[in-house]
Amino acid sequence: MNDRREEQSTSDTQSSNDPAARRLLQAWKTPTGWRYWSAVNNSEVGLWYTLTAFAFFLFGGLLALVMRIQLAVPENDFISADTYNQVFTLHGSVMMFLFAVPILEAISIMLLPEMMGARDLPFPRLSAFGFWCFVIGGVFVCGSIFFDAAPRGGWFMYPPMTTQYQDGVGVDIWLLGLSFIEIASIAAAVELIVGVLKCRPPGMRLNLIPLYAWYILVVAVMILFAFPPLIAGDVLMELERALDWPFFDASRGGDPLLWQHLFWIFGHPEVYIVFLPSIALIAMIVPTFSRTPMVGYSWVVLAAVGTGFLSFGLWVHHMFTTGLPGITIGIFSAASQAVAIPTGVQLFCFIATLLVGRVVRSVSLLFVLAGLATFIIGGLTGVMVAVAPFDYQAHDTYFVVGHLHYVLIGGTIFPIVAGFYYYYPFVTGKQLSERLGYWIFGLMFIGFNVNFFPMHLAGLQGMARRIYTYSPMLNVGWLNMISTIGAFVLASGILVFLIDVLRPKGKQPLVKRNVWNAGTLEWSGQVPDRPWGIRSIPVIESRYPLWDQDDFIAKVDAGQFYLPDAAEGLRETLVTTTVDARPIQCLRVPGPTFLTLWAAIFTGGVFIFGTFHWYVAAGLSGVLAFATIITWLWTGTSIIPEKDQKEIGLGVTLPIYVSGPNAVGWWAMFITMMGDMTAFVSLIFGYYFYWTIHEDFPPKDIAGPGTFWPLASLAAGVAAWGLTVVTKKRNSANDARGFYAASIASLVCAAVGIVALWMGIWQHDMDPTEHVYPAIVCAIALWTGLHLLVGSVMHLYCIARRLAGRMTNRFDADIVNVTLYWHFAVITIAVTALTLGLFPVAVGR
């Protein structure tokens, strides 16, 4: 990193004779010294994020080696059974939550803006916040193993084992630590969706965007719908562990299968969430080294979208052995095999591109091919286990461990290494050694297959997964020894790779610009790269502008396109329309700050102290987190500009401040609330799930909240929502008194709504520890009450903004976004009230 900065400063002096470039550089300059860590620019945060996620991969890999040593020979006593449980649980969890998802989001944060000629993503501080949450949460979860306190329940944490038979804080660390990280992942997803939809360069219509951006859009949407069910499950399980609310306890009406559903509604899409972005890297690398545009662009896009959709309908194939009805199994088995179709379409498009093109040999391409081949094998064993009778045999054996690693390593590690080779010059201006690259490839590819292929055989011989040792009678000792040798060969390949990535390359000359002769926008950057991203934001007419548009780079460099200057010394980027990318706003993005770091530390405190039941400390930390986040919003968002409009070059003038559906903040709120609704729907799913599995639910002999109070809270909630709409209208009419009056009235109604929810529970003496019915009612009421509370706090915020002159009738983004929040909140309260208050009546309880 130091190398990079020195080179940057020498090249900075070169542009110092152009005043516009100088101003641009000044605005986008990365802070130095200890303030470096306050940077929020996508290239810095993206790089930290990538390296950190890679570090977690290495940690997960070390754990894998420990397992392989233990399993090398039968009846080994290298580590104890309990340690082994912690090691495999942490290995799986780290690889999935701290490596695979984050690294792909990290790479996207780093690359996307450059691919789209954006100076930055719309919410740089949100990316930085997400990164810091990730570091804190990750270190917390990983650190637990050094205190013999790591989770032991496997990466899918099935109850009742994890709710009734495992003491200690391990499970809580998993639940709270990983929820915290999932929230960071969702934050990054929001950022990426808004980035792809709203921050493209002029002219880059939806059918011209780089394939990478398409994939990331699909994946980010998937994260938005996949993670919330898991978070809902985490909430339920933590409530069961901390307060003894029996969601998964069959003796009190709960059902452990609810967890399995919620987990796998997340868990299966998760596989595609980590696989599609890797394919996205491949989709950038293949055309470059074939010297031809991607064959079947639209097919690839459709297939990516199709895979995304389908992946939400497959989760039950992880539950074939739980005794579900045959028809369910049949449907999910067929659906699981169907996913091979869109996957195949993508693979064929890649192969076709390689065939029609003129292929240039490179290590990067070699890893691409290895990834595809490996993934195909994993896909085929996947189709095998999707056949239910086969799965009855293979379930919970090493066959599955072999299968899942072919998919995951073929689908993530090899493509990511390919991406490292490909994008290394983009990030550092230097190249990785191609000669070493072939060695690394050999070690990794051979090591990988020697490691994982025998696992299929061991599994078919009857070796169960998640066991710390096995009997010599099973006759799988030799297979395991081969696996272990393979693991070490693979690890040595990764080690050499690491050395090549990290070794100082001071003497190596800088690469020439666009070293691979690629066609996509990110390669237009100067070497070394400038913090501004791109000298001027170009007009795009082709999917491969560097190949197809005349004098493209020269025009970009000469500042002939948009925003070639930073006249006010502020960071700015363009916002365009969603479909055809017409410029609509010159967006000012905030610069470096430590607020995001503090916000992450305090938010982390809530989760970490919560794990140890230090509720006072957790509460204090929560107050500090709240204060920090409010300060961040107050000082960094919806800032009233000094002028209304700004000329952005080429004779175009755009507004600086926008609110409503054209604004990125509005989109972020909308998207966040979609995720929020998904979590809520998952809770409601729980309620109706219990109804489907029990003859008697809601149970006749256990009191519910009655009809009156839920309907009263509905009335209050609807009033609060209506008054919010009035608040917004009064603000637009510049009627200050009306605004304050409506806002306060809405607050009061929300408070009444919360009290009414609570009254229903209190008046009927509902005891959530008695049975799952009161427990799920309380959980839903808690969720809804919390949303009313947040809505009230938002009102207070808007009142303060207006009082302070930071919100006016023209500059009204705050209240517009709050109103949007309330549109969703009123749906939440309506569903809650109807479910809790009327459903029992409807089914005759």
Ligand code: HEM
């Ligand atoms: C780098 C080389 C790797 C090796 C040698 C390795 C080895 C292993 C072994 C031996 C197990 C089985 C544990 C058991 O059932 O007793 C396992 C489980 C697992 N691995 Fe890996 N692994 C590697 C990389 C990865 C990667 C890259 C991922 C994901 C991106 C991953 C995800 C998982 C998951 C999800 C499990 C299941 C954990 C559980 O049963 O709860 N592994 N791995």
Ligand SMILES: [Cu+2]
């Ligand atoms: Cu699956």
